[in-house]
Amino acid sequence: MFERSPNLDMPFIQPSQAQKHVTHNEALEYLDALVGLSVKAFDAVDPPVGAAEGERYALGVGASGDWAGQDGMLAVWANGGWLYLAPQEGWRAFGEAEQALRIYRGGQWAGLSFDQLGLGATPDAVNRLSVAAEATLLSHDGAGHQLKLNKASAGDTASLLFQSNWTGHAEMGLAGENDWSIKVSPDGSSWTTALKVEAATGHLSGSAVQGDALDATAGRLLTVGGFGLGSGAAPEVTDLDAANSGGIVSVNADAAANVPTGLSGRHAVWVAKSESDGGFQMLCDQKSDGALYLRRLDGGVWGAWQRLWGSGSLVGTVSESSGVPTGAVIEQGSGANGAFTKWADGTMICSHTLDLSFDAVHRLAADWSYPAVFATAPVVTATLDGEDLASNATPVASEVGAVGMEAMSASSARATLHRISGLTDFAASDSARVYLSAHGRWY
Structure with a gap:
């Protein structure tokens, strides 16, 4: 018979042993110490x-x-x-x-350390810790709390995987690299990196971020420089008709399409949209006179450029395109045939002064070629000066029977003046001054 137990090394009472209580008490002392x-x-x-x-x-x-x-x-x-x-x-x-x-x-x-632990669930060789519960609480011990996911190398993965019926649909963490990312999947096999944060810079990339400065894909995050916002130079476009997204772009007028006529070099363009097929573009001439140009988008079609303001924009050369003003507001000019004033809305007034002598039958007549050509025949008027230009004495107006104007075309008119028959104060060589005016449109 053994004298001591194999595990706790407690003494056994031996056959015919005297003072058995000593052995028994020693065993109880061991039990009291170890249990x-x-x-x-x-x-x-x-x-x-x-x-x-x-x-x-x-x-x-x-x-x-x-x-x-x-x-x-x-x-x-x-x-x-x-x-x-x-x-x-x-x-x-x-x-x-x-x-x-x-x-x-x-x-x-x-x-304590366990190779596998299951709480309401069965662990396995891969999922060594398995928990089945409505919630899992990881709380602080008086301050903060960190959940640490550690991987062996940059090419390994440390991430949180979100599943639905055991099919993965979202993952975030360090997935095969040291940049932090969020990935999503519709089926658990094809994955899209929606957002990535570069470990070295903290900058964002991924399908949820603009691919370039003019990327207008719905739902993507706008980056610094997107549509010219926050950048040192706005993104360049080669055709302003294609610049339909709101923002600021740049254009090289020497090579790009649909820029205002006469521009060269690079310019900034503000694109504003009120709806998908409506809005406007405003261009600032940065190379010459600082003029502003405007055109509207109506029904998805860009209209003609209009010059709004700039050096020479108020008084200068007026112009138009398809009935829309594109030049200065007012244009003035003069020559041997008189003076003219054009307005950007198409109105034009021409004026002239004629000094003429009566002929043998007491009649004065002359053709007037306008200093600027009208679009159609204008309305012309004549006003007689009340003084005899030859003698500077007898009023001509008291002896004139009629003063007439006839607009013959868009480029000329005829003025006629008749003296009242029977009056003898004037000789055939007497003269008179006529003020001529023509009102019409230049387009």
Whole structure:
């Protein structure tokens, strides 16, 4: 018969043994020390002063004093002395100082560790921790809390995968690189990187971000420089008819299509949209006179450019395109045939002064070629000066029977003047001054 138990090393009562209570009490002392094992401290090396009956310590390396030479043992204060017990593989002990449970393995007391753990679920070789619950709470211990996902190298993955019925539809984290990304999938096999944050710069990319400065895909994030916002130079377009997205663009007037006539070099264009097929473009001439040009988008069709303002925009050369003004507001000119004034709305007035003599039959007549050509025959008028230009005496107006104007065409008119028959104050060579005026449109 064995004298001691194989696991706890407790003494057995032997046959015909005297004082059996001694052996029995020693075994109870072992049981009292080991059952429900709780120690005052792990890795203790200095014996306490005034230990209480039953106090237990897990000794560390370098034990001193009464514990000298007992490294790694369990020390129990019993009956006025220290009882030493050798821990065995798999023993569990609660540390009262650290409020934690440890397990003895490999010759030391280590924190609890499991190869697999399931809470309401069955773990496996890949999913070693499995939890089935309505929620999982990871809370702080007095301050903050971090959940750490660590990977071995840059090419590995540390991410959170979101599934529906075991099919992956979203993933975020470090997926095969050290840039942080969000990926989505409709079926668990084809994946799109919606957003990526570069580890080196913190800049964004991905399908949820503009691909270039003129990318107008709905739902994408606008970047610095998108449509000229926040950039040092607006993105360039080669055809202003195609610049339909609101923002600021640049154009090289020497090469681009549908720019205002006469421009050269680079210019900024503001594109504004009120609806998909309506809006306007405004261009600032940055190379010459700083003029502003405007055109409208109506029904998806761009209209002609109109010059709004700039050096020479108020008084200069008027022009039009398909009935829309494109030049200055007012244009003035003069010559041998008189003076003219044009307005941007198409109105034109021409004026002239004629000094003429009566012929032998007391009649004055002359043709007038306008200083500028009208679009159609204008309305012409004549006003007689009230003074005899020859003698500077007798009023001509009192002897004139009629003054007439006839608009013969868009480029000329005829003026006629008759003296009242029978009056003899004038000779055939007498003269008169006529003021001529023509009102019409130049387009």
